[in-house]
Each structure stands twice: as C-alpha cells, then as structure tokens.
Amino acid sequence: MTIEEMYPITSWQAMLADENSGLFEHMVSLYGNRKLIEEPMALLKRCIDEFARSYGDDREVFVVRSPGRVNLLGMHVDHRGSSVNPIAIKEAFFIVEPRQDDTVVLRDVNSDRFPEESFAISRCLPDGEKIKDWDSWCHDEFEKRKDDPSISSSNYVRAGVLYFQHLNTAGNGERNPAFRGMNIMMGSNVPPAAGLSTSSCLVVASALAALHANGLEVDPMELCEQCGFAEWYVGTRGGFGDHAAIVMGRNNRILHMTAFPFTVDSVPFSGDYRIVLANSLVEAKKQVGAKDGYNTPLASYAFGLWLARKNFPQYAEKMEHLRDINPKTLGVDEAGIYRILKSMPDRISREEVRELFPEKTEELEHLFRSHGAPADGYRVRQVCMYGISECIRADLAVQYLNANNMEAFGKLVSLHHDGDRVARLGDDGEMAPEEKEYSDAKMDELISRVQSGDEDAHVWAQAGAYNVSVPEIDMLVDLALQKKGVVGAGLTGAGLGGSMIALVKAESAQEVVDHLAENYYRKKGLPAKVEVVKPVAGAGILGIGE
Secondary structure: OOOOOOEEHHHHHHHHHOOOOHHHHHHHHHHOOOHHHHHHHHHHHHHHHHHHHHHOOOOEEEEEEEEEEEEEEOOOOHHHOOEEEEEEEEEEEEEEEEOOOOEEEEEEOOOOOOOOEEEEHHHHOOOOOOOOOHHHHHHHHHHHHOOOOOOOHHHHHHHHHHHHHHHOEOOOOOEOOOOOOEEEEEEEOOOOOOOOOHHHHHHHHHHHHHHHHOOOOOOHHHHHHHHHHHHHHHOOOOOOHHHHHHHHOOOOEEEEEEOOOOEEEEEEOOOOEEEEEEEOOOOOOOOHHHHHHHHHHHHHHHHHHHHHHHHOHHHHHHOOOHHHOOHHHHOOOHHHHHHHHHOOOOOEOHHHHHHHOHHHHHHHHHHHOOOOOOOOOEOHHHHHHHHHHHHHHHHHHHHHHHOOOHHHHHHHHHHHHHHHOOEEEOOOOOEEEOOOOOOHHHHHHHHHHHHOOOHHHOHHHOOOOOOOOOHHHHHHHHHHHOOOOEEEEEEEOOOOOOEEEEEEEHHHHHHHHHHHHHHHHHHHOOOOOEEEEOOEOOOEEOOOOO
C-alpha cells in the first residue's frame, strides 16, 4: 500500500533545512506568513530529529499536524445544538511510521514528562464481536481505570485509534481493515490542561494518523463528529465543537459552526484587534474525579429541557434541543422564555428527577453514571439560563463580526464569562466569591423589565450561572479588563482551570501582556504564560508540494 506524503527521515530533514522547499511554502499557507512559521518549524524539526534518534534515521514517515483551539463564544453549548465561534491556534505534530503489526508505540519529545507508552489495538477491543454501544463500553472501560490518578497521553491516542477501528468492524467482529499499528513521535506547543483542547487535538491527530496509515479517508465534516464520539473514551461527554474547530480552522478567520445539522461558515478576524491568551497555570484536568465538574451541568441541561417540554407541552415538539428555547423558534416574546425558565426548579435532587420522569429511568441511570450526585442538587435554572443565553449570544456574534463591531462582540465574551465566574477582583486587590441567584423574584423582575423595554433585560444579556471558572482565571479576566483597549475577556475551554482570552485593540496588546505578566504571574511567583495568538489553519497530513 502506497501512503501519500510519506518520505524518508533524511528527506524531511533536508526539506527543513531548505527555506525554498515545498514544505516551507505549505507551512506558510497554513499560518499566513513566514514569520509565523518559525516556532512550528522549530518544533517540527525537533520531532523529526527525535524520531530519528528514537526509532532510527532509516525510516519512512508521514507527518500529522493538529492545532489546539480557542473558543471565543458559544461556550459549553455545542452539545446542545448551539453555534460556536472558535479559532485554531498553535500545533501538535505526530511523526508516524506504519507498522506491520497492530501495536501503537507512542513517544514524546518531552520524554521526561510523557514516558513511552504502547498498546495493541486488538487487545483493547472485544475479541470476535463488535461493540454494540460505544457509550456504555466507554463507561465500563473508564470504570476499570478510574482509580489511576495519572493523566496519560495514550488515552487520547487510544480514543482516536480504537473508535475508528470500531467503526471499521463488522457485526461478527471481523475488522475490515484490521488497523496497522504505528510508531509515533509526538511534540506539541499546545499546553496540556490549559483549556486549549489539548485532548481533542490529540484525538484528531491520532484519528488522522490511523486513517492515513490504513489507507482510509473520512469526509472532514464526518471526521469532526466521529472524533467527538471517540473522546468519550477518556470519560467526558462533550460534543464535537472542539474537534470541528481543530479540523476546520482557517488562517485569519473566526469559524461559526452550528450543530444538528452540522454547518461551518467563517467570518474575518479584524486586523485592528489581537487576541491575548493567558494560561492561569491551574490545570483543567478531564479525567478521574474532575469529570464530575464537567458532566454535572450537562445533566442539568438535560433535566431543564425535559422540564420545559413537560411544563409547556404546547411548545414541546419545537424544543428538540436546549438551543430551541428562544423567541424565534418558539414564536414567543422574551418574557415567554423567562416564564419557561421560571418553571424550572432552582435545585433538584436525583430522587425528585426520578419521580418527575419515571418513563426515563434508563436514560437517567445512564446520565447518572457519568458523575457523582451533587450534594446540594442540580442547579437546573441557573445552568439553563446560562445555556439558553449563550446559544443566543453565539448567533449574535456573527452579526457583530460581519459588521466589524468588535466592541459589541467583546461585550458578549465578557457576558459569557460572568456566567462562568466564581469570584471577582475587588478594589482592594483581593478576590471575593461571587454568588448568582435566579430566584422566582429575580425571574419576575426580568419579566417586568423586558416587557418595559429595558435593553439590559434581553435574554442574551443575562449571564446565567454555569460556574466552571476558578478564581485565578477570574483574576486574569478582571486584570485584563482594567486596561484601555480591551473590549472583552473570558474563560476559554471547558473550565475548572485553563486559560482566558482577551480581545484587545492591536496597539494595546503588548501593554495588556505586560500588565498580566506583572500583576498576575510575577505577584504569584509564576512564569509568565501570556502571549498574542492568531487564527491558523486546521489539522491535516503535512504536504510538501511538487
């Protein structure tokens, strides 16, 4: 089998040394200009050289490039059918040599942090049968390893490889084709647990590597959705918005992606603005116990939608997804949306949910398996307030971006963060906890205000309370918003750690970087992890042209 774009290690090294090679031209097309490829080319060279030292310089390999992503707006709602507005940034490289057996050997250029791991594809999947329910099987596999506190890169690589082998398995268990294994050298500039979707970056890279090594092609749109399912292997239950941003990313464009049905468009990123990215250095881990923090609000979303259908049966058929609870879809005014939200309980226990929905016993038990029972109940109303508002904000974003109204877009980003924040920086320089309540009285007040024409009472202008930020990210956001030229700032990623982004006028970007370096990192005795980033192209097999 001939594999395109596979060349001897020595040929890759020669191309990396020649700035007039097709490889350089291909990289410029992905990043926009030659200055922007300096860092990725240095990383690629390191990966190629490490592969040669580790596996031998007499091998033929192909290269997979997969970026991270920054979601600017549409946070925590892609799996509710909403739109998201992300960009692709940075990169991970997989140097891949197909093997004759089915063993995958994974090595990292940072071997001190990520030791070598390997797995045999056939031993990780059921023998002689096809997995009947990928979701349930992933739950069972997670239970087997949940007491392991390590965060293993191989779990994400396994996710991509095993899922696509599963898709290429017949009902009788026959694998067509039976996947070849791979020798992989990995290197990444996407920091782990920083809210930049390192996990999805690795899932996409491993899926592309396995497909290419075995002569298979998948439509890009389908690849995005399937990678979302693949990542369930690591224990979380998100959508595929991150994977789509990684696959579909475009140089100097902001994507606008909508699920159910999946569509992708893009709008230009204003040349007058920059994106400042700051890593809080609080790791946002997605495995082991942290999965409760990610999966609990997803259950609240589900309960809220069920309750809306139950309490307002006249709209039930129109409310297929949480995104559908909006004035346009239901044909109601904004006060009507608030009445639907008011009908949801502020908090509800598992026992109460079971009593309300006895017909959903199986579905409930499936949901409950993904997380522990919250001690104070599910905060359905505040979570759904966030989700419904964020769905509307995510669509408003396109209107503002097409009009180059970055101030209005930035306001939406800050509103999203207010729904995530758990603390606020006070005038005394200290962080104070922030509580958000959506009592019946508060809902009645919103109904009255929106009916009177109060511009600040629009549904999209309500933050809600998803509450997956951490005080460190809240501090970075508030510090950024202190500076002139910043039009919006907020958490990016799934939360519970990670990074924040700030939208900044170009002439103020470096001042914001310096301000965060001085007032967050130096004051905490931390290395400054703050930089200016730009949108780059999405994942794929690295070509060298003619």
